[in-house]
Amino acid sequence: MFDLRQLQVLSEVARTGTYTAAAEALGYSQPAISYQMRTLERTVGAALVTRSGRGVRLTQVGQTLARHAETVLAALRTAADEVSTLTSTGGGQVRLAAMQSGCVALVPAALGALRRTHPELEVVVTQTECPVSHRLVLAGEVDLAMMCDLELDQLDQSDQGGRRDGQSVLPDQRLLRLPLLSDRRCVLLPVDHPLAASPTVELADLAGERWVLESGRDRFLAACQDAGFTPRVAATSDDQLTIHCLVANRIGVAIMNELGVGAHTDPRVVARPLRDWPARRIFALLWPDMAKVAPVAALLQSLRATADDYTRRSAGRVGSR
Structure with a gap:
């Protein structure tokens, strides 16, 4: 049998890449981390890490044991959350991470609806980028995340599954992925x-324009190059x-995803869909067992209802403004 403390140390070493960083994260000394790793290697009967520069590589x-360790530790966190909910006099707490456009267009309405049906339930929201949300879910620092990805079957191989813009995350088979909308x-x-x-608008028709771009623009710049031009950047925000x-x-x-378009109304601005640009999939990401925790299930239900309502209301809205 494996010692849970050693599995936690291995998971942190895998996440940070150094014994020193793992020690700092766990509140241990560096020699204590080394001792726990040596003990775990003796239990396994094989080396778990090798030196790589100033750090270590699994x-x-x-890697195999670290992957299972994450699953075991996540299951224990889920059990602790569920027991805490059952023994709590209140309604419990859910930690949600969400991307910016989700925080603007979906999360407030979902939390407002949830407040009416579960007034005792507390939801703590963290706005962050999708790769960070993915890591937070894996580490158990949030209970679920609202994330996005590009339609993978519409992307070419050079795009590496939509990650060229630094925002998208490839599917993780360990986690439950529940579609919300596109x-x-x-x-x-x-x-x-x-x-x-x-x-609709063709990207090539905008070759002579000045652009207001977000800082994460790699995929857009590559698309402009494919369309035969380099955009003139007038502002970054x-x-x-x-x-x-x-x-x-x-x-x-500017370019903006549809969720962000609906967040602000200005009669001086119209939004037109980009022709032949892949749609985004918006989804909730969480460990499978977390979906069984009552407060998390309640938040998921509210997010899904809000997303369905948004889809109905937004039909035909973009392109008519």
Whole structure:
């Protein structure tokens, strides 16, 4: 049998890549981490790590055991959460991580609905990028995450599963992935722009424009290159309201996902879907056992209902603004 403390040490070494960082994260001394790893290697009967520069790299045996260790530790966290909920006099707490557009367009409405049906339930929200949310779910630091990915079957092999923009995450077979909705990539244009009357816009038709871009732009720049131009960047912002205002004041045109488009209304701005651009899939990500925890299940139900309502209301909205 494996010692849970040693499995926790292995998991942290796998996450951080060094004994020193693992010791700091767990509140141990570095020699204590080394001792726990040596003891675990004797139990396994094989080396779990090898030296790699100033850090360590897991062997194949180490990777296999670390993967199972994450599953075991996640199951224990789920058990602790469920027991805490059953013994709590209140309604429990759920920790949710979500991307920016989800926080703007879906999460507030879902939490508002949940407050009416489960007034005693507390939800703690962290806004962060999808790769960070993925790591937080794996580490048990959040109970579930609202994330996005591109339609993988529409991406070419050079795009590495949609990760070229630094936002998307490939499917993780250890985790439960529950679809919520999909949305399109849109262009924000001044209302009197020549292309504002078009139902959809071709990227190549915007070659001469100035652009307001988010900092995560690698995939967009690659698409522009494929379309035969390099965009002139007039401004950089990751704040959706700022982007809307810059477009409204003719600083440049912008691209934004459909969820973000609906977050702000300005009569000086219209949104038109980008032609031939892959849709995003919006989904909830969590450890399978967490879906059985009553507070988490309640939040999932509210998120799904809100997403369904958003899909019904948004049908035909983008392209008519």
